[in-house]
Amino acid sequence: MATFSRPESPIATGRRPTITDVARAAGVSIAVVSYALNGRPGVSERTRRRVLQVAEDLGWRPSAAARALRGTPGTVALLLVRDTVGATSADADLELADGLRDVLGADLPLAVHLVESPSAAAAAIATWWAEHRYDAFVMTGIRTDDPRLAVVERLGVVAVLVDHVSWPRPADLDDGRGAPRRQRPAGPPHTMSAAAWAPRTVALDAxxxxxxxxxxxxxxxxxxxxxxxxxxxxxxxxxxxxxxxxxxxxxxxxxxxxxxxxxxxxxxxxxxxxxxxxxxxxxxxxxxxxxxxxxxxxxxxxxxxxxxxxxxxxxxxxxxxxxxxxxxxxxPLRALGQEAGRQVLHAVGRHGGGSPDDVASRTVPGGRLVIRGTTAPPR
Incomplete structure (x- = not known):
């Protein structure tokens, strides 16, 4: 007959107890412990009391380093994926971040993270959202089947998506030949009360x-x-x-x-x-x-x-x-970042829960063509 013994207390081994020790001793998952310790909904009151009692018995205390990493309420994360060469450059990312900071200011600190793949970014978003580390995420380079979008929808993450070029052409752009202009569909009106999880989008027009x-x-x-x-x-x-x-x-x-x-x-x-x-x-x-x-x-x-x-x-x-x-x-990547910053402010309710011009999809004028010495008529 198999027998089970209670795991040895981390205090007895001379090391600090961790959230993993609390989860093991309470017989629940790490996510449940995180919810219980942070006062989040999603766990029963009985389970919450049990987790808190186990944490007290083990002498668990939140790490000061972990608290520093989590940031303060109102922190925004710019999450960049660098799995290909040529999608965006470091200079482009810096311009985007500068634009975000222009709008968010000191009241909403911006943290920039670089990850190796969309799946790694999705895992980071799920963890950081559960830990209350960030109030909103700004993401670039969204793929057609992007795991980040699934996490955003499933967990109700406040997110702003940035596309560097949108298509079809903007409605106010004449084609120069008198042909009919193709209309860009406007985004539906959106406020946090209508669909809190729905990500907002910002893009440069074509x-x-x-x-x-x-x-x-x-x-x-x-x-x-x-x-x-x-x-x-x-x-x-x-x-x-x-x-x-x-x-x-x-x-x-x-x-x-x-x-x-x-x-x-x-x-x-x-x-x-x-x-x-x-x-x-x-x-x-x-x-x-x-x-x-x-x-x-x-x-x-x-x-x-x-x-x-x-x-x-x-x-x-x-x-x-x-x-x-x-x-x-x-x-104009800085202007793109500024528009993304305004969308973040709307998403976290810094504009009084939404204004008449608050829509979920925005485009920014896509810049200008600078003609120099590498273009000429073909011979």
Whole structure:
């Protein structure tokens, strides 16, 4: 017959008791202990008293370091996933964070976390939300089947989602040819009382990317390659779609090549430029990719911009200082962060529970095309 003995008290072993010791001694899960110790609903009063009594018997006290990590009420977390190269850069993340801080100010401190995958981010959100560490989360790079969204919905997490480019085109953007403009559906009115768990969304519109396609098409480019991130983002290939539609309107074709790393960018550009029907223009998703594409063209014996034009999907100082300086899209990421900050304020009730213009989906003007020395008519 099997016998069971009560686990040895951590005090008897000369170490500090942990929340795991409390859960083991009380015969409940760590999550139940966390709920009980933090006074959260979800456990019965009988279980709560039992957990508190066991914690007292074991001499458990909350760690000062853990309290410091949890932050104070009103803390917001910016959770960044870095599992691919080229999705966003450190500079872009800093601009976004600066915009958030502009709006949140000192009353809502911002913590920035970098994790290796969406699944790791989902696990962190579940843990930190249960621990009351943060009052709201800001997330970027949302995937089509993102585990973070499942956690947000299941636990009622207050969240703001940031997409760097949205598509279709904004309603107020003329296509330059008198064609009907496609309307962007407006987000439904949303307040915390209507659906507390529903994440809010903020995105840049595709205006600048439309201008990229229009610029290349008007220069005479009829075969354009877009090197887009391979990550299956919820917003899809919004920038690539915007570029491609404008090139198509002018009788050209656009091919979209997914690239995960800078090595992918180099390999893809080399293959495309070696083909008999090579593209006369290459558009990349970021600044680093544009520099790689330009270098590959030069090594292939092609002159930039006369044999092949290059456009960067995101501007950076290095592009302005290179020779020739690279045509690029200057994206207002700080303004994007500021709009995300305003959505956080609405979500946590800092605007009196919602205002007449409080909607769950917002777009920010997507920036401007800065024409420099890497684009010209094809010869």
């Amino acid at each position: 205006a600048a990317d439309v201008k990229v396609g229009r610029h290349l098409g008007d220069l005479g480019h009829r075969h354009v390659a877009v090197l887009a991130p391979a990550t299956p983002l919820r917003s899809g290939h919004g920038a690539a779609d915007a570029v491609g539609e404008e090139v198509d309107r002018r009788g050209g074709i656009t091919i979209v090549e997914p690239c995960t790393t800078l090595e992918d960018v180099a390999t893809t550009a080399r293959r495309l430029l070696a083909a008999p029907d090579r593209p006369t223009a290459i558009v990349t998703s970021d600044d680093h990719g544009a520099l790689v594409g330009r270098a590959v063209a030069r090594r292939s014996g092609l002159a930039v911009p006369w044999d092949v034009s290059v456009v960067a999907g995101r501007d950076a100082p290095v592009l302005r200082l290179s020779t020739p300086p690279v045509t690029a899209v200057a994206r």
